[in-house]
Amino acid sequence: MDEETPSLPGHERDVLNLPVLLLNRYFAPVSVATARRALVLLYGGAAQAVSEGGDTYDFSSWLTLPPRGGDDLLPIVGGSVRVPRVLHLTRYERTPRANVRLSRRNLMIRDQFQCQYCARRPSQRDLNLDHVVPRSRGGADTWENLVVSCRSCNLKKGRRTPSEAGMTLLRQPHAPRWSTATQILLLTRKPYEEWDPFLKAG
Numbered sequence: 001m002d003e004e005t006p007s008l009p010g011h012e013r014d015v016l017n018l019p020v021l022l023l024n025r026y027f028a029p030v031s032v033a034t035a036r037r038a039l040v041l042l043y044g045g046a047a048q049a050v051s052e053g054g055d056t057y058d059f060s061s062w063l064t065l066p067p068r069g070g071d072d073l074l075p076i077v078g079g080s081v082r083v084p085r086v087l088h089l090t091r092y093e094r095t096p097r098a099n100v101r102l103s104r105r106n107l108m109i110r111d112q113f114q115c116q117y118c119a120r121r122p123s124q125r126d127l128n129l130d131h132v133v134p135r136s137r138g139g140a141d142t143w144e145n146l147v148v149s150c151r152s153c154n155l156k157k158g159r160r161t162p163s164e165a166g167m168t169l170l171r172q173p174h175a176p177r178w179s180t181a182t183q184i185l186l187l188t189r190k191p192y193e194e195w196d197p198f199l200k201a202g
């Protein structure tokens with residue numbers, strides 16, 4: 001629902017790019033948006049800011065909240081506004097289906113940093129991604145055709161299928177079914193404390 005990529009806390013001094021957790025009307029986590037997008041939603045009335053105590057505020061009541069130490073502040077005419085960390089989308093009912101991005105990192109997490117042929121767990125730099133059906137044979141870049149493999153298994157297998165190479169997969173690869181909350185946790189390594197209750201519930 002949000003095309004902008006939020007930056008991680010502490011990595012970006014532009015407060016408008018800080019990450020804000022979005023909850024649907026049932027307080028289930030939906031996604032992470034930038035503070036810029038969050039403030040537009042709050043100002044436009046589509047969302048309420050959620051305080052650390054779990055109370056919800058519309059834009060004008062949020063403006064009256066005194067900043068706490070450690071808050072990220074956005075200067076506005078006549079003062080400053082706290083950048084909310086959790087936003088409640090009061091009319092948004094959906095719980096979007098988890099759609100996990102195919103990436104090296106997510107494949108590593110799915111396969112638990114373990115070679116899917118010999119079951120060893122060498123250091124990360126000795127792990128490769130292996131095309132089960134080799135690319136040269138028409139194998140695609142998909143969750144079903146990519147597995148984590150150690151260098152030596154990768155070398156041994158070469159441009160062959162597992163059965164041609166006499167190798168067996170530990171488990172059949174498929175797209176992970178992580179919940180939205182899990183994905184948000186994976187996306188942001190250091191979420192705010194304010195996110196905890198919602199991500200744990202999800």
Ligand SMILES: [Zn+2]
Pocket residue numbers: 115116117118119120149150151152153154
């Ligand atoms: Zn191996």
